[in-house]
Amino acid sequence: MLMHMTIALVVFLGFLGLCMGSFAGATVWRLRARQLDEDKQANEEVDAAEYKRLQPLLHKKTTEDRSQCLHCHHVLRWYDLLPLGSWLSLGGKCRYCRKSIGNFEPLMEIITAVAFVGSFLLWDFSAAGYFDEVSFGLWLIILVQLIILCAYDTKWFLLPDRIMWPFIAASAVFAGLRIATATDAVGAIYSLAGAVAILSGIYLILHRVSKGQWIGFGDVKLGLGLAFVLGDWLLAFVALFLANVLALAVVLPGMLRGRIGRNSRVPFGPFLIIATVLALFFGSALTSWYLDLFNMSFTTLP
Ligand SMILES: [Zn+2]
Numbered sequence: 191m192l193m194h195m196t197i198a199l200v201v202f203l204g205f206l207g208l209c210m211g212s213f214a215g216a217t218v219w220r221l222r223a224r225q226l227d228e229d230k231q232a233n234e235e236v237d238a239a240e241y242k243r244l245q246p247l248l249h250k251k252t253t254e255d256r257s258q259c260l261h262c263h264h265v266l267r268w269y270d271l272l273p274l275g276s277w278l279s280l281g282g283k284c285r286y287c288r289k290s291i292g293n294f295e296p297l298m299e300i301i302t303a304v305a306f307v308g309s310f311l312l313w314d315f316s317a318a319g320y321f322d323e324v325s326f327g328l329w330l331i332i333l334v335q336l337i338i339l340c341a342y343d344t345k346w347f348l349l350p351d352r353i354m355w356p357f358i359a360a361s362a363v364f365a366g367l368r369i370a371t372a373t374d375a376v377g378a379i380y381s382l383a384g385a386v387a388i389l390s391g392i393y394l395i396l397h398r399v400s401k402g403q404w405i406g407f408g409d410v411k412l413g414l415g416l417a418f419v420l421g422d423w424l425l426a427f428v429a430l431f432l433a434n435v436l437a438l439a440v441v442l443p444g445m446l447r448g449r450i451g452r453n454s455r456v457p458f459g460p461f462l463i464i465a466t467v468l469a470l471f472f473g474s475a476l477t478s479w480y481l482d483l484f485n486m487s488f489t490t491l492p
Contacts, residue, residue, distance in 0.1 A: 192268050192492065203306040208273035210330075211302030214256055214338045215295045221245040221342060246328050262287035273299045298341060305333050305467075312471045321371045325364060336463050339412065349408035358411065361418035368421045384423025388430060389413035389462075405458075412459055416466040425473040432465035433458070437457035 207466045225243035230236045248261045264286040266307035270276050276298045284291055309329060315322045335357040343349050365382055372378035396405045420426050437458060444450035468475075 197475060199310060200307055203310050204303045205273075206330075207303030208299045210274045210306070210334050211299035211337070211354075212271065214302060214334050217293075217338055217353075218345070219244065219260065220342050221248050221352060222346065224352075225346075225348070226351065227325050230327030235253070257286045258387055259286060259291075260487075261289040271381075284353050294341075298337065302334065302337055304341075305337065305468065306330060306445065309333065309471075317371070325367050328360060328367070332364060333467075334362065336467070340460045343408075343457040347455055347457050348414055349406075349459055354408065354411050354415070356417070358415040361415040365418040365421045377420065381423050382417070382421045385417040385420050385426035386414060387418040388423060388426040389420075389466075392430075402453055409458060409462070412462060420473075421469060424477055425469045428476060429462070429466045429469035430475040432468055433461040436465055437461040474483035 221372055226236050226241045226244060227248060230241065235424075243260055244260065247260075257271060258264060259266060261284060264284070266424070270280075270285055274296055277291065282291055282293070282296075283289065294482070313322070313326050314328075315326070333351055338353050339349055339357065342353070367376055367384065369378045373404055391408055393405050393410045393413045397410050416429065417426055420429060437456070441456055450456065
């Protein structure tokens with residue numbers, strides 16, 4: 191009985207993830223179109239071809255909020271928008287102009303579905319009664335926000351405020367729920383303050399010292415939201431450590447092969463986001479394993 195329930199929920203969350211991933215992909219393009227429009231209004235330099243390609247997303251002739259092909263701007267029908275299914279059945283091409291749609295949309299759908307299902311299987315539903323279900327629902331919203339931020343930062347080296355502020359608000363509520371259900375509320379608040387200092391405070395100082403050259407203010411805000419998500423200073427430390435390891439693992443081979451130069455820009459946001467998700471689910475296991483290792487080496491000393 192319980193097994194059937196779990197399988198049913200996995201299937202449901204997988205499908206929900208595909209749909210939310212599809213929504214996240216569409217949101218990324220709309221945010222970009224709006225960004226280009228605002229940059230142009232502010233007389234900043236804008237890639238003319240990209241502007242022309244994305245503007246129709248903002249100026250819709252119909253009142254309906256319909257998706258369209260980015261090449262031929264044909265309005266897509268419901269059967270063109272089935273998550274993953276449409277992409278697979280059309281071989282990754284637009285039904286109307288036959289141009290390649292690219293891997294971005296199906297990738298967003300698969301990543302979101304895997305993140306939803308993975309979170310469900312790893313979530314601790316035994317901690318605080320029905321609060322666990324509420325936190326989990328909120329976590330799914332936060333995941334979608336993080337996936338949008340991750341994709342946008344990877345593509346355009348920017349963390350848009352239109353997603354950032356709702357993310358900070360959602361993660362603040364998430365942190366509040368954790369404190370409300372903690373056995374030691376005061377300790378939880380101190381630990382949260384520590385997490386904020388580690389993930390946001392350090393970036394704030396670097397941002398101030400370098401006058402925005404090393405670290406953008408977007409990363410300071412991102413760090414604040416991620417600290418709310420973790421709510422624990424030790425996990426925040428693990429996340430910061432993992433983010434640097436991940437960044438090094440990606441950047442170093444690129445530098446050695448000469449694909450990433452001294453002046454290349456590498457967004458740090460995605461590494462911090464991925465590291466935070468890893469720390470949330472595996473951070474405690476990682477730290478206790480590490481501390482065990484540490485104890486062991488002490489006890490085996492003569
Ligand atoms: Zn097309």
